[in-house]
Amino acid sequence: GYTILELLRLSRSAFQAQRILATSLLGQVLSRVAEKGAEAQLLLDFMLQQDVTIVLRCALDEPKNVTLAAAAATSLVALLNASAAISLRRGMPPEGEPSRAKGRC
Numbered sequence: 001g002y003t004i005l006e007l008l009r010l011s012r013s014a015f016q017a018q019r020i021l022a023t024s025l026l027g028q029v030l031s032r033v034a035e036k037g038a039e040a041q042l043l044l045d046f047m048l049q050q051d052v053t054i055v056l057r058c059a060l061d062e063p064k065n066v067t068l069a070a071a072a073a074t075s076l077v078a079l080l081n082a083s084a085a086i087s088l089r090r091g092m093p094p095e096g097e098p099s100r101a102k103g104r105c
Helices: 004-010 016-049 052-060 066-087
Strands: none
Touching: 004 016, 016 052, 016 066, 052 066
16 A cells, blocks of 8 residues: 555646546545545645645646646545535534645646
């Protein structure tokens, strides 16, 4: 298996197959976070601190790789679902935090 940090690193790889795999796996992890809800808050917080949002958003900008863009879009939906699921289970509306990322895609 891969760690979250390894997946984030692979999602920026020069090899398209690695980027697609990592982006898809990040989406699967985020889907499971949504299923677990508040139990998985620490994992979601960690992923957000590691700029998973920026990584996935940058993958959407890939003009020649529709597969990567589709994996990124699916993963972003899973991220939104995870955030909403955790917030709803706590009885709070989902919060949006401005990005603190300083880097580029």
